[in-house]
Amino acid sequence: MNYDNQVKNRVKRIEGQVRGILKMMEENKDCKEVITQLSAVRTAMDRTIGVIVSTNLIDCVRTAEENGQNAEDLVKEAVNLLVKSR
Numbered sequence: 001m002n003y004d005n006q007v008k009n010r011v012k013r014i015e016g017q018v019r020g021i022l023k024m025m026e027e028n029k030d031c032k033e034v035i036t037q038l039s040a041v042r043t044a045m046d047r048t049i050g051v052i053v054s055t056n057l058i059d060c061v062r063t064a065e066e067n068g069q070n071a072e073d074l075v076k077e078a079v080n081l082l083v084k085s086r
Contacts, residue, residue, distance in 0.1 A: 001056050010048045017041045049085045053078050 021037045057078040061071040 001052075001059065003052070007048065007051060007055075010044065010051070014041055014044045014048065017044065046085070050082065053081050 017037060018041060021034060021041065024034050024037065057074065060074045060078075064071040064074060
């Protein structure tokens with residue numbers, strides 16, 4: 001799978017958020033602020049996972065249909081990936 005710049009930028013943004021959280025911890029910031037930022041990272045990760053799985057699923061289903069294959073197993077696998085990520 002090719003990862004476009006939009007997905008890479010999402011991950012870079014998450015990386016920046018994590019670095020910010022580490023800095024907050026080093027500065028002994030209030031735990032509520034740290035937890036808020038950790039929750040934001042988790043949400044960003046969940047959304048990124050969703051984007052990657054859905055984009056990959058679209059490509060895989062398209063390829064399967066072109067080759068006359070049943071795409072049902074691919075959909076099940078994608079759903080399982082999403083469930084495991086939570």
